[in-house]
Amino acid sequence: RFGFADAVSRRIKSFSGHVLTMGSEAPADIRVDLSDLKSVEKKMQVLGGRHPEIRGLIHLYPLNVYFDGAVTDTHEINASVKSFFLMVRHLLPLLDRPDTLISALAFESVVFAYANSPGNIHPVFAALGGMLKTMNKELKNTRAKIVDFSIADPLKHVESIVDQYMAELMASDLHVETGYRDDKRYRLSLVEQAVEQGRSTVKKGDTILVTGGARGITFEILKALAAEYQVRPIILGRSDINALDAEFRKKDADEQYIFKSLKARMKGSRPVEIKRAVQKNLALREVMANLAELSAQGIDIQYHCIDVLDTEAVLRVVDSVSTIDGVLHAAGVEESRFIGKKSLDSFNRVFDTKITGVRNLLHALDGKSYRFFFTFSSVTAKFGNEGQVDYTGANDMLAKILLREKTLHPEKTYKVFDWTAWDGAGMATKETVKKVLQQRGLEFLPLARGVRFFMDELSDSGSTEAVFTGRDTALDPDGLFQAPGLPADEHRRPFIDRVVEKNEIQTQYSRILDLKRDLFLLDHSRLDVPIFLGATGIEAMAEAASTLAPEGSRLVSMREFSIPYGIKLLKGRPREILISAGQQDGDPGLFACSISSQFKNREGMAMGDPKRHYQGLFEFSGQKPEQIRVRIPEFTPVQYNGNIQDLLYHPARLFMDGLFRTVEDILSFEPQVLISRVRNSSEKQFFAGDAAPDFITDVAIVDAMFQTGGMLEVMTTHEIVLPARIRQMSFYGQLQKNREYICITRKTDNGQKANIYQLDLVDPDGMLLIRIEDFEMVKVDRLAPENRITGKISSPALKKAS
Numbered sequence: 001r002f003g004f005a006d007a008v009s010r011r012i013k014s015f016s017g018h019v020l021t022m023g024s025e026a027p028a029d030i031r032v033d034l035s036d037l038k039s040v041e042k043k044m045q046v047l048g049g050r051h052p053e054i055r056g057l058i059h060l061y062p063l064n065v066y067f068d069g070a071v072t073d074t075h076e077i078n079a080s081v082k083s084f085f086l087m088v089r090h091l092l093p094l095l096d097r098p099d100t101l102i103s104a105l106a107f108e109s110v111v112f113a114y115a116n117s118p119g120n121i122h123p124v125f126a127a128l129g130g131m132l133k134t135m136n137k138e139l140k141n142t143r144a145k146i147v148d149f150s151i152a153d154p155l156k157h158v159e160s161i162v163d164q165y166m167a168e169l170m171a172s173d174l175h176v177e178t179g180y181r182d183d184k185r186y187r188l189s190l191v192e193q194a195v196e197q198g199r200s201t202v203k204k205g206d207t208i209l210v211t212g213g214a215r216g217i218t219f220e221i222l223k224a225l226a227a228e229y230q231v232r233p234i235i236l237g238r239s240d241i242n243a244l245d246a247e248f249r250k251k252d253a254d255e256q257y258i259f260k261s262l263k264a265r266m267k268g269s270r271p272v273e274i275k276r277a278v279q280k281n282l283a284l285r286e287v288m289a290n291l292a293e294l295s296a297q298g299i300d301i302q303y304h305c306i307d308v309l310d311t312e313a314v315l316r317v318v319d320s321v322s323t324i325d326g327v328l329h330a331a332g333v334e335e336s337r338f339i340g341k342k343s344l345d346s347f348n349r350v351f352d353t354k355i356t357g358v359r360n361l362l363h364a365l366d367g368k369s370y371r372f373f374f375t376f377s378s379v380t381a382k383f384g385n386e387g388q389v390d391y392t393g394a395n396d397m398l399a400k401i402l403l404r405e406k407t408l409h410p411e412k413t414y415k416v417f418d419w420t421a422w423d424g425a426g427m428a429t430k431e432t433v434k435k436v437l438q439q440r441g442l443e444f445l446p447l448a449r450g451v452r453f454f455m456d457e458l459s460d461s462g463s464t465e466a467v468f469t470g471r472d473t474a475l476d477p478d479g480l481f482q483a484p485g486l487p488a489d490e491h492r493r494p495f496i497d498r499v500v501e502k503n504e505i506q507t508q509y510s511r512i513l514d515l516k517r518d519l520f521l522l523d524h525s526r527l528d529v530p531i532f533l534g535a536t537g538i539e540a541m542a543e544a545a546s547t548l549a550p551e552g553s554r555l556v557s558m559r560e561f562s563i564p565y566g567i568k569l570l571k572g573r574p575r576e577i578l579i580s581a582g583q584q585d586g587d588p589g590l591f592a593c594s595i596s597s598q599f600k601n602r603e604g605m606a607m608g609d610p611k612r613h614y615q616g617l618f619e620f621s622g623q624k625p626e627q628i629r630v631r632i633p634e635f636t637p638v639q640y641n642g643n644i645q646d647l648l649y650h651p652a653r654l655f656m657d658g659l660f661r662t663v664e665d666i667l668s669f670e671p672q673v674l675i676s677r678v679r680n681s682s683e684k685q686f687f688a689g690d691a692a693p694d695f696i697t698d699v700a701i702v703d704a705m706f707q708t709g710g711m712l713e714v715m716t717t718h719e720i721v722l723p724a725r726i727r728q729m730s731f732y733g734q735l736q737k738n739r740e741y742i743c744i745t746r747k748t749d750n751g752q753k754a755n756i757y758q759l760d761l762v763d764p765d766g767m768l769l770i771r772i773e774d775f776e777m778v779k780v781d782r783l784a785p786e787n788r789i790t791g792k793i794s795s796p797a798l799k800k801a802s
């Protein structure tokens, strides 16, 4: 209605593209009322089949409500948010392909909600941002983008806004959330900040309305609030404690007891129903025990068995109390499932608990004189998270609802706590959830620290949103950690120190390798001599190249890599290396890199020519690499007595230790093919004081891949081989700490002096992450007879071969 769809259509058609428009009025090609979710679902179920050519979805409907100046209501949430989910879910087979796009256009609400003087924040846009960040992760081949504009009189500038929007969609940059104001481009970044030490927002004896306070992390926080401020909580939760069976109130009624008893009572029920009933009773027990514990602290508490989605019930409770000093909306539901598998019902449960919940609370409190309003959100709302399209959408919207409230009521304190996963209590401690989050690289927050962070934050009324996170860069494709001045930025290139020379196309850095700082070298020593790794050489050169690479690009491949001379720290003495990168063939993404050293006399004078140790061609690109699924071969297990790691990681065989004990198991072994399980899970310091450096490549895993060639030889030919050359190494995706990967190592040539291998690193689903083609390892030694292990291992394939 405001010309945006028309302008976008014209641009797409001018590139010979085709456009199908969808809306409730003529001249939309597909006529549907987006707020009527049943109709949307019906239309979408057939749309993909009728239009298999669809390669993108641009969602502009929310602009209508924004420019109508209407407030957000259920109608808009259905039309703007839930219909968007349904569209993506039903078009998933078409949208989850290379060269596809999902996008939305926003105003003042995604990036600019954080501006010093924000404009008209429309939280629905942020819901789309939160969802798109998850879509970006789940649909690995698809470009997901929301572009936020901040401009006076936007309706007078529709054409120029759409020009900028289309340019952003077609640029190589992959950030999901970007913004434009005064022709300048903006992105979000996290700023590390200590809490302000002001007066606490919470005062002694305050009455606080708390949703979700009877369990989980909120209960832990309530205990601290009760102890420090003697607050009077009014807790809302769905659990009906009166419904707890008398038999299960007994002290010794544990999970096993309840299970046995319910199993006997629920004859004919499915196991999952019994399990659900057990969980429900356990939750009721927990609520009862928690309420008793709070009462024992001598404070006044009220518990109301109320669903925060029930507008009238919330209103009744609020109206029944003379004063409410503040609110903590912490009710939340976690039901992680990928978009393709998620039902609208599940989406509603997760989304509405947060959003209908906060709207009901704000509605009930309208005109009342409360002083503060807190809410709990999650770091995943900032980064996106597979399986949580509803949760990230809701949480990001929740934050913008409070940021908007702050603009309307500057005298009140609003605060959004974006928590990382807590250890010891709450929804992230469910075994399945915990495992997945850890594998994705999320750092857990110990319970006591979380509570302390909350309490400390109370004295900081200056900021409305606070993110409590580890340095979880693996979760952060939008580079929120890369703000200038953030410590993360300094750490991002840990092999780069002093600039020797630098211009736009060429650079050289100097780095002193020193055992006091470079602790990793101690875990990579052969015959007591620390050796710089092939993998650290690749990382160091990639870091140098990255300082010249275009913004927003990432390392996609390395070619013609070789190690003319290894780098050893003889007698443990510090040693200077020079890391160079230079643009190649005028290509802004291609760099010839090397590591060299220069012998210097006692006076520091350079003597002779520099010695070249490592070299390679590094390619950076703004395009998402193509996703490739590799078939994981059938395993031919290896038989051995004892721990295979102890067998292989032996000073005479593979000299890596500690940080580099990364090959956890041999899954399959044949004379020419080794399949191993690798994982970077060491908590040891890589550099002094830094256990999790921010690398471009995952050094420990790349080294693990290299090790597998050595292992194959130790297990078959008794030869000791070292990395020498790589024709091509391609990087398809980001690796994560603590995550299991599978390395498939194939030996394709057995030469006089060297062997050749092909390696694929894949995730357990077979998605390719790193491919190494023609990896040459030179033979440097043979195992002494007493160190050979071929007699200790056996495999059906070996028997067949012999």
Ligand SMILES: NC(=O)c1ccc[n+]([C@@H]2O[C@H](COP(=O)([O-])OP(=O)(O)OC[C@H]3O[C@@H](n4cnc5c(N)ncnc54)[C@H](OP(=O)(O)O)[C@@H]3O)[C@@H](O)[C@H]2O)c1
Pocket: 211, 212, 213, 214, 215, 216, 217, 218, 219, 236, 237, 238, 239, 240, 283, 306, 307, 308, 309, 329, 330, 331, 332, 333, 334, 353, 376, 377, 378, 379, 418, 419, 420, 421, 422, 423, 425, 426, 427, 428, 429
């Ligand atoms: N735990 C974490 O690591 C973590 C991390 C990031 C963010 N968060 C956020 O922190 C909050 C608390 O998380 P938690 O881990 O403590 O969760 P939890 O242990 O699963 O507890 C959730 C609480 O919310 C209540 N609740 C859910 N739906 C409700 C509804 N419709 N009406 C009223 N109450 C409702 C539940 O009570 P009933 O079942 O009795 O209704 C329960 O007390 C959530 O908003 C979550 O998103 C938690």
